[in-house]
Each structure stands twice: as structure tokens, then as C-alpha cells.
Amino acid sequence: MAIRVQAEDFDVGAELAALTAGNTAIGGVASFVGLVRDIAPGSQTGGDAVGAMTLEHYPGMTERQLAAIEAEARARWPLDAVLIIHRHGRLLPGDRIVLAACASAHRAAAFEACWFLMDWLKTKAPFWKQEETAEGSRWVAAKDEDDAAAARWSTRTP
């Protein structure tokens, strides 16, 4: 079980190296890194400039939900290692928000499981983003396409 919810940044290379260290049965690692964008949909043509983003979360439930998502991924794919790191607090454009990584003997399981982790995380893990723009702070709205992306995997629920 490798779930971390933290304010601090993380070193992607070091994390991926640690994930596979000592297990030579692993044939590949697929990973996703989410970053803070400097533009969000808004009133300006082409979008509103985002100066910063603050991530709020529900301590306790966040870890519980991420652990459930990891367990579901491990039940669906033959994974040797799984890592989810998600940051909270105030972040600036370009900052890393999240790292999801899956290690497996073969690439298909690693790619699919990593995609699954992110799709389920976006609709189940209790995080909320608040953007700072020239017009003030505003809460980011959930997107229908994120629900649709998560629903693709819903042959079973945890």
C-alpha cells in the first residue's frame, strides 16, 4: 500500500526508482504526473489566467478512498507495485499536483491501471480545487467528462 497525501513536492525520478527497487520481475512502470495549469476556462477569450491554486481535502477520508482505489486496481490487474502521491495546499502554475504509478511485468497492465487510478481518483478522492484569477478566487466545478471517464471502468465497484 503506497498512498501519500502531503503538502510537499515530490521527486518523480526518485519515487519511480524506489517503486521498482529490488523487484526484477517488474517489466515496466507507467506513470502520470498532474500539473497546475496557468489557464482555466473562464470569461476571457481563450480562458482566464490562473495565478495559483489551493487544494483542500478531507484528511482521513482522502487516504481511505485512495487506498480503496489502489486495492481495486490491484484486484483488476497483475500489479507488482502501486504509488499514489497527491499534494494539498497552495500551488503555483507548473507545480506538480499528483503522481500515479503502476509497475507490472507487462506494459498493458501498467498503462491501463495507471489510467484507471487517475479516472477514479478524479471522481472519488475528496479533494477540491480553488483557483486564484484576476477576478478573484473561485471553486473549480466538477466536469461531466470526468464522470464519464470514470464510468468506463465501472464494471465493478469497490
Added chain:
Amino acid sequence: MRILYFAWLRAKIGMSEEEVALPAGVATTGDLITWLASRGPNYADALANRAVVKVAVNQDYVGLDHPLAAGDEVALFPPVTGG
């Protein structure tokens, strides 16, 4: 019972958590939201659109027909936007 609020629900209600004694007649999460919405304009505003209020009891997602017990930790929050 401990009730937690997050994101814009927290901002609109004006607090992040509170302890409440479960009133008679409040048996489910749906009952609880209806009762909370009657407690003042800040609650009514925050809870006006039930479709965008998610509910967790003891840190698991539940529906509006979930039964409540005195020692539960209930959280109300908008649809999540992490990742």
C-alpha cells in the same frame, strides 16, 4: 454527531465542522440535510441544490437514504475536483 463541511459548502455555511444533537425525526442522511437547510439562510443557500451535495458517513460515500447513528461522522461537500 459531528458534521464536517468542505469547499464552497464550508464557505457558504461559514464553518468547517460542528457538533449537533440529532433531533427526533432525523433518521437518514436525507433527513439530516433537510433539517440543516432549515437552520438558517446560510445553510439553506449552501444546501439549495441537493444534486451537487455529496454525503459521506464515517468517511465512506453514502446515499440520501443512509441511516444515521449518534456517533457518526457525517461530511457534506461538493463534487470532488482533485487530480
